[in-house]
Amino acid sequence: MAAPAPTPPSPSRRTFLGRLSLPERNYLADALRTETVGGVILLVAAVAALTWANTLGSSYRAISDFHLGPQSLGLDLSMQHWAADGLLAIFFFVAGVELKRELVAGDLRDPKAAVLPVIAAVCGMAAPAIVYTLVTVVGGGSTDGWAVPTATDIAFALAVLAVIGTSLPSALRAFLLTLAVVDDLFAILIIAIVFTEDIDFVALIGAVVGLAVFYLLLRKNVRGWYVYVPLALVIWGLMYNSGVHATIAGVAMGLMLRCTRREGEQHSPGEHIEHLIRPLSAGLAVPLFALFSAGVSLSGHALAGVFTRPETLGVVLGLVAGKTIGIFGGTWLAARFTKAELNKDLAWADVFAVASLAGIGFTVSLLIGELAFEGNATLTNEIKAAVLMGSLIAAVFSGALLKLRVRRYRTLYEAEELDEDQDGVPDIYEQDDPAYHLRMAAIHEKKAAEHRRLAELAGAASSKPDSPA
Structure with missing residues (x-):
């Protein structure tokens, strides 16, 4: 009888949520540190807006509706519009740089590694849109707001982590950031395609020419903020007047920056500029947008309406x-069919908790809510209230889930941060380096010698006879 054919070796399985490379970890830590601080400021701005609008509502509306800017250039805008169309362009510029970096140097550069977070993000945008549509169709409401619950606010999510005191392992933080970056990409496409109606082609062509000049100056290595800032303002103004949402200009310029390092460079131009602009975006632009957009009435009637009107209920359930x-379903299915193996230090419950944390949709959700129901002030405010309520519920739910695993997260986080030889590189990244083991042996020997010396001194002190009275 013939021997059975040998079983072919199983293909190597890619680890999902595995340890990041050291440069990626350092970049992530720096980026998330700024976003966390910005998220706390964002929370303060949102609370200030709600308090202001519900105590001194007339002054809030007066300032929000106050117009300024040159009428001749088509830029006589209200304060609220300046925040949404002007300041958010800075936020989307940073999003463009993030996306470019992810595509050329981050998780998205490797198609095999990018499959899971991209599928998770796509499913995480499709499912809320489907939930919203089903709720509004069954309830007889407007389906125009289907895109409102599709966005994740990374800064707000990180602020929640800071408030509840949960130090997520770097792999989970990277997964959350990648989800948000892909989220932003699709939100940009939605804004550009769905919410663009009447186009002024002359202004649009002017904006495209300005972007071409911006690109050529970058490729010629022309330096100086005094060149790029005025040009960026012109491009933004032309984009606004073209009928395409002005934030698209910020994204386009961000995508043009070089985010790969050349020999001798510690940081690419994109990383350097992002490092300079991110605090402005997280600490000023986004909080000011929140201040002028999150001020909605939170009366008992308005809050009750969130759970009874199909449009608002659709937003809450979508988020x-x-x-x-x-996100969880898409990730689990993608891992199953791509034979990706979950990091042995984590569990699928952790992925579920992060997926629920991604339900915090604030900045972009508020912006899309304003665009989707433009001209209907009452419904716009109700949609904003629904975004706030849905984000709050998601924050509480995810916070409770993350707290259940906080000890495990703290252990993993401390192991990632441990630098016993104090050389600036976490020990976990040096385990295969022979020089590291020699340094650690010397450190341990020094500590052992110190302990022996202290023990000898203690023994000598205890054996010394008492002095006579």
């Missing part, structure tokens, strides 16, 4: 249930 189910 809380749609995001969680979409």
Whole structure:
């Protein structure tokens, strides 16, 4: 009888949520540190807006509706519009740089590694849109707001982590950031395609020419903020007047920056500029947008309406249930079919908790809510209230889930941060370096010698006879 054919070796399985490379970890830590501080400021701005609007509502509306800017250039805008169309362009510029960096140097540069977070993000946008549409169709409401619950606010999510005191392992933080970056990409496409109606082609062509000049100056290595800032303002103004949402100009310029390092460079131009602009975006632009957009009435009637009107209920369920189910379900299915193996230090419960955390949709959700129901002030405010309520529920739900695993996260985080030889590189990244083991042996020998010396001194002191009275 013939021997059975040998079983072919199973293909190597890619680790999902595995340890990051040291440069990626350092970049992530720096980026998330700024976003966390910005998220706390964002929370303060949102609370200030709600307090202001619900105590001194007339002054809040007066300042929000106050117009300024040159009428001749088509830029006589209200303060709220300056925040949404002007300041958010800075936020989307940073998003463009993030996306470019992810595509050329981050997780998205390797198609095999990018499959899971991209599928998770796509499912995490599709599921909320489906939930919203089903709720509004069944309830007889407007389906125009289907895109409102699709976005994740990374700064707000990180602020929640800071408030509840959860130090997520770097792999989970990177997964959350990558989700947000892909989220931003699709949100940009939605804004550009869905919410662009009447186009002024002359202004649009002017904006495209300005972007071409911007690109050529970058490729010629022309330096100086006094060149790029005025040009960026012109491009933004032309984009605004073209009918395409002005934030698209910020994204386009961010995508043009070089985010790969050349020989001798510690940081690429994109990373350097992002490092300079990110605090302005997280600490000023986004909080000011929140201040002029989050001020909605929170009367008992308005809050009750959030759970009874199909449009607002669709937003809440889209953020809380749609995001969680979409991201977790998409990730689990993608891992199953791509034979990706979850990091042995983590569990699928951790992925579920992060998926629920992604249900915090604030900045972009508020912006899309304003665009989707433009001209209907009452419904716009109700949608904003629904975004706030859905984000709050998602924050509480995800916070409770993350707290259940906080000890495990703290252990993993401390192991990632441990630098016993104090050389600036976490020990976990040096375990295969023979020089590291020699340094650690010397450190341990020095500590052992110190302990022996202290023990000898203690023994000598205890054996010394008492002095006579």
